[in-house]
Amino acid sequence: MSKKGIHAKIGELKTDIGVIKNLELSIGKIVDETWAEPMGPTPFPEITSLREWDLKLLKRYKPFYLPFCDVCCLCTFGKCDLSGDKRGACGLNMAAQQSRIVLLACCIGAATHTGHARHLLEHLIEKFGRRCPIDVGGMSVEVEAPVTRLVTGVRPKTLGDLEDVVSYCEMVVTHLLAATHTGQEGSNVDFESKVLHAGMVDQVGMEVADMVQISAYGFPKADPEAPLTEIGWGVADTSKPVILVIGHNVPSAVGIIDYLTSKGMYNAVEVVGICCTAIDMTRYSPSMTKIVGPISWQLRFIRSGLPDLIVVDEQCIRADTVVEAQKIKAPVIASSPKNCLGLENRTESSAKETISDLVEGKVPGVLILDPEKVGEVAVETVMAVAPKRKKFSVIPEVDEIIKAAKECTQCNECMRACPNNLPIPEAMKAAAKGDLKPFAEILENCVGCARCDSACPNDFPLHSFAIRAGQKNLAEEKFKIRVGRGAIQDVEIREVGGPIVLGEIPGVVALVGCANYPRSGKEVAEIAEEFAKRRYIVVATGCAAMSMAMVKDEEGKTLYEKYPGGFEAGGIVNVGSCVSNPHIAGAAIKIASIFAKRKLRANYEEIADYVLNRVGAVGVAWGAMSQKAASIASGFWRLGVPVIVGPHGSKYRRMLLGRKDKEEDWYVYDARTGDKVFVGPAPEHLFTAAETKEEAMVLIAKFCMRPNDTTKGRAIKLTHYIDLHKRLYGVLPDDVHLFVRNNADIPITMKDEVLKVLEEKGWKEMRIPDPTLLPRLIREKKGE
Amino acid sequence: MSAQAEPWQKAEIAGPKKALVISKPEVVAAMVKKAKRPILVVGHLATENYSDDAKMIDYAIRISKIAGIPVVATAHVTSEFVKRDFKPTAHMTAMDIGDRLADPEWKGLDGAGPYDLALFMGLPYYMEFTILAGLKHFSINLKTISLDRFYNPHATWSFPNLSVKDWKESFEIMLNKLGGN
Numbered sequence: 001m002s003k004k005g006i007h008a009k010i011g012e013l014k015t016d017i018g019v020i021k022n023l024e025l026s027i028g029k030i031v032d033e034t035w036a037e038p039m040g041p042t043p044f045p046e047i048t049s050l051r052e053w054d055l056k057l058l059k060r061y062k063p064f065y066l067p068f069c070d071v072c073c074l075c076t077f078g079k080c081d082l083s084g085d086k087r088g089a090c091g092l093n094m095a096a097q098q099s100r101i102v103l104l105a106c107c108i109g110a111a112t113h114t115g116h117a118r119h120l121l122e123h124l125i126e127k128f129g130r131r132c133p134i135d136v137g138g139m140s141v142e143v144e145a146p147v148t149r150l151v152t153g154v155r156p157k158t159l160g161d162l163e164d165v166v167s168y169c170e171m172v173v174t175h176l177l178a179a180t181h182t183g184q185e186g187s188n189v190d191f192e193s194k195v196l197h198a199g200m201v202d203q204v205g206m207e208v209a210d211m212v213q214i215s216a217y218g219f220p221k222a223d224p225e226a227p228l229t230e231i232g233w234g235v236a237d238t239s240k241p242v243i244l245v246i247g248h249n250v251p252s253a254v255g256i257i258d259y260l261t262s263k264g265m266y267n268a269v270e271v272v273g274i275c276c277t278a279i280d281m282t283r284y285s286p287s288m289t290k291i292v293g294p295i296s297w298q299l300r301f302i303r304s305g306l307p308d309l310i311v312v313d314e315q316c317i318r319a320d321t322v323v324e325a326q327k328i329k330a331p332v333i334a335s336s337p338k339n340c341l342g343l344e345n346r347t348e349s350s351a352k353e354t355i356s357d358l359v360e361g362k363v364p365g366v367l368i369l370d371p372e373k374v375g376e377v378a379v380e381t382v383m384a385v386a387p388k389r390k391k392f393s394v395i396p397e398v399d400e401i402i403k404a405a406k407e408c409t410q411c412n413e414c415m416r417a418c419p420n421n422l423p424i425p426e427a428m429k430a431a432a433k434g435d436l437k438p439f440a441e442i443l444e445n446c447v448g449c450a451r452c453d454s455a456c457p458n459d460f461p462l463h464s465f466a467i468r469a470g471q472k473n474l475a476e477e478k479f480k481i482r483v484g485r486g487a488i489q490d491v492e493i494r495e496v497g498g499p500i501v502l503g504e505i506p507g508v509v510a511l512v513g514c515a516n517y518p519r520s521g522k523e524v525a526e527i528a529e530e531f532a533k534r535r536y537i538v539v540a541t542g543c544a545a546m547s548m549a550m551v552k553d554e555e556g557k558t559l560y561e562k563y564p565g566g567f568e569a570g571g572i573v574n575v576g577s578c579v580s581n582p583h584i585a586g587a588a589i590k591i592a593s594i595f596a597k598r599k600l601r602a603n604y605e606e607i608a609d610y611v612l613n614r615v616g617a618v619g620v621a622w623g624a625m626s627q628k629a630a631s632i633a634s635g636f637w638r639l640g641v642p643v644i645v646g647p648h649g650s651k652y653r654r655m656l657l658g659r660k661d662k663e664e665d666w667y668v669y670d671a672r673t674g675d676k677v678f679v680g681p682a683p684e685h686l687f688t689a690a691e692t693k694e695e696a697m698v699l700i701a702k703f704c705m706r707p708n709d710t711t712k713g714r715a716i717k718l719t720h721y722i723d724l725h726k727r728l729y730g731v732l733p734d735d736v737h738l739f740v741r742n743n744a745d746i747p748i749t750m751k752d753e754v755l756k757v758l759e760e761k762g763w764k765e766m767r768i769p770d771p772t773l774l775p776r777l778i779r780e781k782k783g784e
Numbered sequence: 785m786s787a788q789a790e791p792w793q794k795a796e797i798a799g800p801k802k803a804l805v806i807s808k809p810e811v812v813a814a815m816v817k818k819a820k821r822p823i824l825v826v827g828h829l830a831t832e833n834y835s836d837d838a839k840m841i842d843y844a845i846r847i848s849k850i851a852g853i854p855v856v857a858t859a860h861v862t863s864e865f866v867k868r869d870f871k872p873t874a875h876m877t878a879m880d881i882g883d884r885l886a887d888p889e890w891k892g893l894d895g896a897g898p899y900d901l902a903l904f905m906g907l908p909y910y911m912e913f914t915i916l917a918g919l920k921h922f923s924i925n926l927k928t929i930s931l932d933r934f935y936n937p938h939a940t941w942s943f944p945n946l947s948v949k950d951w952k953e954s955f956e957i958m959l960n961k962l963g964g965n
Contacts, residue, residue, distance in 0.1 A: 064883040066914035067921055070799025083801040083921060094921045416794050421909060455794075518908065650879070650914040657883045688879045691911060692828050694860035695877060729875060730863030 040603030043153030053605045054193035061656040061686040065098040075182045090182050099191035106198035107177045109631025114169040114205035124216040130160030136214045137222030140489040146586035147207040153602030172201045199634025207582035214486050219283035224566035226485040229282045231291040232477030240270040241386035247313035250280035252335040255375030257285045276577035282483050294515035294543035296448035300467045305393030308386040314338045327394045331358040332365030335374045343367040351376050359384040395468045404460045405431035417455035439469030444520045481549035482560040484576025488587040492567040497595025501614045503713015505569045507704030508537045510584045511544040513621030513629045518647050521547035523693040535569040545574045588615045612640025613771040616704035619643040642683045642703045649689040656686035670769030674778040677769040679707035680738040694728040707771035711744035719747040737761040792934030803942035809954040813961030819901035828859040830906030843955050845870045850962045856881045882915040886922040905931040
């Protein structure tokens with residue numbers, strides 16, 4: 001830990017009683033130092049320890065702020081008008097206020113993942129013991145915790161080893177949150193540095209959460225052949241009692257599966273899930289569980305009356321779950337202290353009494369903070385409730401919709417409330433004539449927020465109208481998804497590390513995040529397949545991993561059935577849920593560590609410098625919605641991985657943009673000589689929002705270029721960039737001269753047209769350096 | 785013409801500094817004529833049908849040609865311009881052009897100096913909302929106009945929420961005025 005005070009390290013000490021080797025002492029603890037790698041420069045970094053690295057990034061990738069509104073209303077001085085160059089009563093200007101809001105979002109995200117990690121760790125230590133070994137891949141994974149090793153300098157061997165790591169995350173998030181208090185930080189750039197710190201710690205928290213659940217629950221361990229399982233609205237066998245679980249934290253779902261198993265009720269109950277708990281429970285038991293879909297599927301599934309009981313844990317769950325569940329007469333069990341939903345705490349009550357109250361409808365739901373008890377109560381309740389409910393649904397019949405549509409005044413309030421401006425009034429016009437097709441099309445592009453319902457002055461349940469219209473399509477939603485495999489194997493890294501760093505595998509595309517899509521989630525599948533076909537490595541987590549599964553080709557196959565699950569060129573790799581994102585960061589880190597033999601332990605700055613300059617990876621959060629998505633992205637930024645969000649991501653209030661028209665921003669040191677060398681805008685941005693999937697695809701190909709690419713690798717990457725640009729934009733890119741360093745970089749099949757551009761732009765040949773932004777890595781300084 | 789000075793997406797409230805409502809399209813024509821360095825940013829929604837005979841992109845081309853305004857095409861709308869035999873001055877992402885316009889030291893696409901008037905059309909409402917907010921606060925010398933048919937409060941001037949018919953009429957009047965003296 002980064003504790004001030006006594007810290008001593010003894011290489012070898014001979015005494016009368018024997019010889020002590022590699023003994024490290026710090027306050028309050030003795031570190032058994034068997035790890036041969038020496039401690040790096042920044043173990044357990046404080047919130048300013050990596051500030052110099054951040055300033056380097058922020059000098060090149062400057063914030064472009066996009067304020068939602070002109071005011072700050074966070075303290076009683078306010079509201080303060082910050083428009084133009086005004087300052088608030090506290091002295092803060094608009095730039096600092098926006099970066100402060102970004103920091104708040106990232107602190108919320110990091111706290112959520114860290115809280116998740118803390119809960120899982122304590123629960124699993126209680127269940128399996130502090131000495132339960134960390135095992136995320138057996139013999140295939142030696143570097144079990146790349147992010148944790150990189151950030152903290154700890155190599156965890158048991159669950160107990162992670163307690164200090166989580167404590168560190170909690171301490172950092174507290175400090176960072178404190179920095180947002182009125183009268184603390186005043187500089188936007190320093191707020192931004194803290195944003196990056198929050199993101200880095202968020203990655204540690206997530207890594208801990210996934211490591212412990214993989215290790216203790218026996219999830220797939222870095223398995224490229226992880227089994228396929230079912231996903232889709234139509235996969236649930238509704239002839240059985242149906243339990244729907246929603247959320248991100250899997251112990252309650254495990255409790256349900258374990259109870260069913262212990263009672264031999266393997267086929268008695270259908271257990272289906274929405275969001276990341278669904279992903280994680282299929283990692284626990286792919287044969288006993290199914291996935292309904294991403295977060296936006298909550299209302300459509302509940303209102304259809306299919307679940308007989310709903311169990312919620314934490315994160316991204318609709319706040320009106322109890323209200324919606326009551327409409328279909330389904331009881332709710334809340335199971336997280338972070339999400340009690342106003343329900344009575346029955347953790348200490350007898351299961352029999354609680355089941356009876358739920359079955360008789362005496363209470364709309366209960367809070368149970370014990371996963372095993374959740375399992376018992378959920379299963380026994382659903383068995384009794386299902387026959388009574390008879391799949392009671394609140395989806396209106398077609399004649400009711402037509403009647404309502406005839407009464408519609410076309411006030412447009414629904415459309416004006418819709419995040420995607422969907423033409424609901426037009427659908428109502430058509431519905432009045434008995435045509436529900438436009439409503440079915442609306443459901444395709446719907447994020448499932450139901451703001452249309454709230455906005456309608458006639459209280460028409462418009463979202464339910466769309467569900468009825470799309471019901472046939474929903475019932476046909478039956479797809480296959482590969483169960484989240486967890487970490488990337490060391491051997492996979494050894495095989496692809498070289499081709500990635502040299503540019504011969506053109507890039508790693510990580511499709512992550514929520515389902516707040518500007519159009520259909522099918523766009524995510526289109527992006528994934530475009531790059532898998534081009535032999536990029538496509539990795540995925542969370543809702544994006546689900547959306548990618550929900551498209552079939554002409555032969556009825558999904559992407560997961562068509563492409564291999566290995567971390568290889570052309571692979572489509574579902575690593576798991578939101579907390580599995582560090583496996584993606586970890587793969588980049590392991591390329592530096594395993595392939596390039598860079599020191600990993602507490603050596604953040606050097607590894608991030610390596611990733612930024614050499615590892616052609618890009619994150620895409622096409623439907624990013626949450627604060628967690630913000631912190632996940634910021635963890636990638638600090639590590640040197642650019643992130644593209646969909647157009648709704650512009651509401652995160654800040655981009656980090658490079659300026660390719662400013663030549664002076666794109667120089668690096670050549671580590672061989674110390675010379676400053678122009679390398680072009682590679683990667684051009686750290687964070688930007690794309691307007692359409694076409695734009696995202698062009699940006700992905702462009703952002704995978706890195707200064708270290710060999711000529712062969714750069715030619716391959718340029719081929720994809722130019723080809724996509726021409727196909728989707730109809731013209732050659734106007735910046736190709738910035739990426740061609742010498743004639744060998746030019747794709748052979750495009751030579752004539754590229755040479756013409758180079759001539760027009762007055763292009764000159766450039767050097768390919770051994771790139772770094774860190775002067776300390778220069779091996780031979782000039783004049784020495 | 786109905787002039788409602790409230791955001792199309794009702795929750796997207798700007799704050800104390802709101803766009804002035806363009807109640808007469810002649811005013812836009814006058815502002816464009818008065819501007820020394822105007823620029824037009826066109827997003828991908830410009831290719832969507834407003835009605836059978838009207839696409840925003842065609843109006844964008846007409847404005848550019850009549851008033852001699854450079855066009856920046858965002859996303860994949862470039863290909864639609866090319867299909868119409870019109871070459872935009874530049875293509876870049878909406879965030880990139882927003883970022884450059886917010887930079888008082890940016891010399892423009894032609895290197896001749898900063899722009900003083902930026903017209904926007906065809907971006908997703910909420911994306912234009914956020915970019916216009918960035919320009920309102922960080923680009924002190926730039927005026928912005930939202931030419932979409934929805935009131936966008938972070939612009940300097942914006943059309944109110946208009947029907948397609950009213951929007952088309954406004955554009956015809958504006959184009960007519962731009963073509964005249």
